[in-house]
Amino acid sequence: MKVGYDAPAIEKKWQRLWEDSETYQVSTDDPRPKAYVLCMYPYPSGPAHQGHVRNYTFGDVNVRFRTMNGMAVLSPLGFDSFGLPAENAAIKTGVHPRIFTDERIAELKGSLKRLGAAYDWRREIKSHDPSYIRWSQFLFIQLLNAGLAYQSEAPVNWCPGCKTVLANEQVLADGTCERSGDLVIRRNLRQWFLRITSYADELLDDLDQLDWPERVKTMQRNWIGRSVGAEIDLEVCGSEAGKITVFTTRPDTIYGMTFAVVAPEHPAILALASPERIDEVGAYIAEVATRSELDRVSGDGGFKKGVALGTFVVNPANGQKVPLYVAEYVLGHYGTGAVMGVPGEDERDFDFAGTHGIGVIETVSRPEGWPGGAYPGDGVKINSGFLDGMTVQRAKEAAITWLESSGFGRRTVKYRLRDWLVSRQRYWGCPIPIIHCEGCGAVPVPVEELPVLAPDDVEFLPTGESPLAKHIGFSEVTCPSCGGKARRETDTMDTFVDSSWYFLRFCDPFAEDKPFDMAAVGKWMPVDQYIGGVEHAILHLMYARFFTKALSDMGLVPKSLREPFSKLFTQGMIRLEGSKMSKSKGNLVTPQRYFDTVGADALRLFHFFVGPPSDDVDWTSQTDEMIEGCHRFLSRVFNLGFQIPVLDGADGIPENEAVLELMRLQDRVTNGIERWAYNTSVAALMEYTNALYRLVAAGADPYLLEHGYRTLLLMLAPFTPHLAAEVYEQRYGRDVHLERWPQVDRELLQAALVSLVVQVNGKMREVIEVDPKITEEEAIQTALALPKVASLVGEGGPRRVIAKLPKVVNLLV
């Protein structure tokens, strides 16, 4: 009796067997060549969604394919289990974040197992696990000791009504508190920073050696934003402040300075204002402070707000006095918080000058037809004293040389990248292991006392304030250094800290006396293939790179390990009818319904087949039909087995065109995997199956059919692991996932006849099968022997022949 393809039953059977399987468990002393394949560990939000399916099936095909190619593949997974949603749920429902999170993890893990993804679950990591918290805190202290962590004042969103800090998401678009409706203001709070900027140059330069999408590298380069220029000291007249320093990437334009501007946050701002203007300036600054940064930056377009300080600065190049302003278009946190105003060559300065009636001096000759306004491009210097006649590039150098020799300024490099603010006024995060003592300052908690764990007996109230700050038992402590009364740090770390080293812990998650074993990290790192969403292109990937470099310098990982992820692949997003699919929009199409009907293999196959893995997928009304199609294909594969008897040995296979056709398709499957074009691999697998059906119908050699079907099952193993395992076991009593990936016979392929296109005047007219070593003379003769070609070429023969053998001959008449 013929049994149909019952995917859910087959899949559940194999998933039970895989629970105890050691196939994807590896150890540090594994003799096979290593491969570390890692998918970004997920935030546990409940059962898997299609985005997870896409991410983790792509990872899985990598793991299974490499394993079949004889490698020891490290394939771990864990959960990024700290974060705001669990805390918000606690406020709403009263359920403790740990209970909430553990439930979500169980759900997500369940659906990943249901998907059939292969992991070494012994290595599972959870960010909120005390054994992980301990080492996150340990690493924070190491960074502190290395001078890479420090405290500083930084602005936060402060709600005067709730008397607490708000996350950005809690501030509404109009700048009010989502809870109390009060106007949120920016207020400075003492917070912890990690000194990522000291690695700015290396983070920038090392991008060149990474095999990452160019797009991601570009985003990181822009984020770091390295700018080479000069600082120029300007003498201020009419105030006691003395001088200000401006930063510019265009020191060549110094003769075009017709004003100067300082940011409202400039520390010396009030000292810079003239006594008559000080009230107005103070009012302006106060007004700016009430507005959010977003509001300040958006909206105004060309109109640039600001007020004159009533004082002047001296242009060091020509001794002329120009007015000084405060304006919000100059940012306090970038450069020196002050700029020289050069309306001739800078668009923003041009707008400001126009608004405030300031003159313009052009210092670069304009190209013909330039419509007016600021000109930021190249050209010859004019109106610029000793710089006249130089190109912009040369003048920049000359200006810097002059600034340095005259003492008015110096060559400087500035970065857009800012230090990483890691303090979060939250409960559900990794506590920062610090004790504040009046006498001793910030003292790290002794390593043997780690981990510092947040107490469970806290109240989750909708105030927005961290429950830890109010917990006396937690916050009131004695100083580990002097034994005096002290206060525990109640802020927790940004969850990006947890994800900045989890890939290292995966190498050796069993270590109890250290975050990871040096030798294990040396064995497995760097990650050979990292897979995740492009939404992490900047923050996570930059922070993880920073951690790796810092830990390398601190000697915690091998000195030679400077980059964590050699290759990166970013898979496309899932959209629903054009918009982003997300839980908050309530428009998720869950995988579970497919698991229950067509099965995980069919859903996996759909994700491979729908298009290039890097492209977005639009989930439409037709998607279900395509998934049905994938299921139909798998049924065809399953049923084909009943028509092909199992035979021993493959000696009887004749060398004919059918063998070659199958081998070419086989080659395309492998090729698709290697170049991240799984959609073409699946297309080749479908053609392969169609070819076998045709061969069965044509009564082909049984040994050829047997060999072809066996090869098909082997090739399906990474894509649809359950189906392949089931049929392979039934036929051969062996585990398909322990078999070797099928190899093609290159010599046979290369010796086979190929298609030669015959063109006349560049138009395709005939296709003929020829020996790949055909000579030009033979090709022309064969082509001309074709009646159609002969009649098109006519009596005189071709005027000229272009031959790219063995692909094409083009006869020109």
Place this chain on the structure above:
RNA sequence: GCCCGGGUGGUGGAAUGGUAGACACGGAGGCCUCAAAAGCCUUUGCUCGCAAGGGCGUGCGGGUUCGAGUCCCGCCCCGGGUACCA
């Protein structure tokens, strides 16, 4: 605004400068069936033609080339990132 991607049948998409539309979805017709579902077969870019066969076709306009979806120049549209970073 700037920086990346990308525009190919009704749809998803394929195509190292060399047969455009592989493979699939959907559609049409047929076989099987009392009927349906499932399955199988044929067909399916547009167009002229009874046919054989021809012409046109990869967002638009130019160019390079024997030959361009692919390379170059200039536009248009869509998606993403970033946003007063001096």
